[in-house]
Amino acid sequence: MGALLSEISWGVVLILLPLAGGIACFLFPRAAKVLGLVSVFAVLLSVSGLGWNIKVNGIYRHAIGGWNAPLGIDLYADGLSLLMLAATALVGFGISVYSADYFEREDAARFWPIWLLLLAALNALFLSADVFNLYVTLELMGLAAVALAALAGGRDALGGAMRYLLASLLGSLAYLFGVALLYHGFGSMDIAMLAVRVEASPAVWAALGLMSVGLLLKTALFPLHFWLPPAHASAPAPVSALLSALVVKGSFYILLRLWLEIFGPLGGGVDTLFGLLGTGAILWGSLQALRQTRLKLLVAYSTVAQIGYFFISFPLAASAGVTAWSAAAYLVLSHALAKAAMFLATGNVLRFGGHDRIADLDRVVQRLPLTACAFALAGVSIMGLPPSGGFVGKWLLLQAALTQDRWDLVSVIILGGVLAAGYVFKVIGHAFTLADISHESREVPAKMEWAALLLAFGAILLGFLASPVLSLVGIGVPFGVSEVSP
């Protein structure tokens, strides 16, 4: 059994499986729902297979067609890739279960092929080992995401999707310029080779600048977040969940990878800039979330704020690398689960009450206790209260900041948590007020409520799994060698 598991090249499976599933969904629109669910579940199993493989044999490397880099294409997976793949598969499966009931016939026929394409692109992205492949997958991911965002039709959705498309294309274009500069300068696109060859020069700085700007735009880091709230808020709930939980993480992953392998060692103050922007994102996003009157926009701005936390890790990594990067990885994972749960819960509220005005939420939330509970549990993780994945992430981040006496960042981390509590409770408070129950409503299928609840519960559960998860992430030493712990 074990031998069989390590015989199969799971990386290839992870890319081909959703692709094949997507094509099948496209060809047999009537069976799209079943085909889609089966494919996503199979992806989940394959990720476990890959995880097993990596745990036993260490870093996974596969040369497609037997041609090694630089000529051929390498697939590569270490602990960090595994973490991203697992997050994608888990959250993707939750969202798929939800979508099975959410999308009716025609919508379903459109949704499933694109979503599976997106899944294939994400998996390929996390398995890529060279900067050009990363570009291809990034572009694929962006296009699929835009198509999903436009799925709802209508003026808002199309407007939001259009902005998203422009931002996305601009982002990938900037990134591609950076790739071209690197290739011209060093004759390779393989990350490992570049890591050895790159040394500080104007061309490298230009590449770093272009690639960073492109990826920051796609990750929606403040102040380049302008496209995110409208796109995420106007899309159908499961799509918003996919975009917020997974798609922004894709571009962040590339940035993190490039930084860890190629650009980080160069130094030069870029990390300080990232830290500043992250601070801005936390404060601006939280404040905006606080003043929203629509639930979906509130959740979308919360994403803007939470993305800021990922970037706080960059300036902290200089002398507390493993702690800071572990914090970022953990925050990425728990944010994926929690934010997906939040958007799905919001979708339930919208379906049940027909609106998402926060001021009138009372009777809706009170008649959907499971959904309210999902939102609250996800909120606990977003606020960073224990026990939750968000708490673990923030604890590690605080620890890294305090060992370096970075009081500015410490206060931002704490303040961000308090502001998050403000906007989460702005919603939760409505679950307990008096409201007359005289409201026409559309029933919410149990599966949709449970999908949201289980995702949120996963974010809470992460609060107890820090050791095993972080030891998995550490496979292949993606974050460098540990500093001395305090």
Add this chain to the structure above:
Amino acid sequence: MNWDAWIPLLVIASSLLPGLIIFFLAEDRKRLRTTLNLAGALVKLALVCWMLWGVYHEHHYETRLTLLPDLELVLRAGPLSLLFLTLSTILWLVTTVYAIGYLEDSPHRSRFFGFFSLCVTATVGVALSGNLITFLLFYELLTLSTYPLVVHRGTEVARRAGQSYLVHTIFGGALLLLGTVWLYTLTGTLEFTPRGFLNDLGEEHRPALVIIFALLIAGLGVKAALVPLHGWLPQAMVAPAPVSALLHAVAVVKAGAFGIVRVIYDVFGVDFAAGLGVTEPLAWLAATTIIYGSLRALFQDDLKRRLAFSTISQVSYITLGVAIAGPIATIGGVVHLVHQGLMKITLFFCAGNLAETLGIHKVSEMSGVGRRMPWTMTAFTIGAFGMIGAPPVAGFISKWYLGLGALEAGQEWVIFVLAGSSLLNAAYFLPILHRAWFQEPQDAWPEEHHFGNKETAWALLLPPLVTALMALGMGMLASAPFSPLGWAQFISQREFYRP
């Protein structure tokens, strides 16, 4: 397989599981819900008695689960834990009975009892925490599980009270988190150790430690209602009576006070803290709170508000006791943790009975109520005398040891605070008693309910009588074995005299 390692976890589970099941029960499954509630409470009591016996015979009960790479979730039953644990377990049982009677036929009972059980789970977790991060975890859980109880009524006033509660506790929690992480980066451990774990830290860290102490105390002081962080407590009075009773006697306020005791004894260590010079300002702060709370209580006509300000004042006795930093004052402070709980829960039960049976919410409406509800008012009277510190009720014991301890530590000013506070307590409790027992009743009560020939329902009457008797018993039998005073002496000995 060593069962001793699992008992603390079972204690937590005995209220967590019933709570989670209750959430999913339909409103009308009253019998099942009551069974679950009481079964959980009784199982917990049995487990706690088992551990009391065990700890007395030098057994160790400790559960360890990995939480972060170098940090564990530790549940440990030491003497101090058991004191608070026993208090919460007994009072949970009593309050559950009371709440079942009190919330008869009101809406959202499953939600109420679900969060009620979570709240007790959190309190028990706070009691059993063996390190600061476990404490923090349950402390925050307590915040989250009490919020729904505070806003349970769903009125506009309740909503605002809940908001105020949240604003205070979330800020407090943030400060506590900051202090905890900072401490961890300095020491690399958070394990509660008798006499603290900071003794080996070098001179250069002293300023940082003073700030950490301030952060921790500010975070805990919010729940312990230290002036000026007490603002939420009087507002939280809108909650149903069983909630107020639990909030004031065990859950929230006590968790804060207990945390302060933990920080001073098991994180910093009394001697180390005194050496840092942080205990004296804390003692002054506690003294200020004692006097301030009593003064404000004087002018409240709303009965529950008067009791709330009284809580603010009384809980600070605990802080004062540990901040005096002497062995005898420690006994007084720690034992007051239990005594205040019993007396205050009695008073709140009685206030709830008056509201529920006669519709009385204000002191000015209480004329002659002693004749209508003699048993309730007897319990109230015992509680009130205890608060004033009159022998033989338990409150006297606390004040006696506090006073002695202050003299022994050479801090005579504390005597004046104690005397002043006792006078003020008398000034706001005696008029109530006089009005209830010696004035003529009004023509009609605001909103009277009849319960046959009894003065009120059994489920409402028994709990205050039981707790009042216990408060009386702990005063009269203070030196009996297994009394709270005995435990407090044991704890103080461990902190001060053991090698």
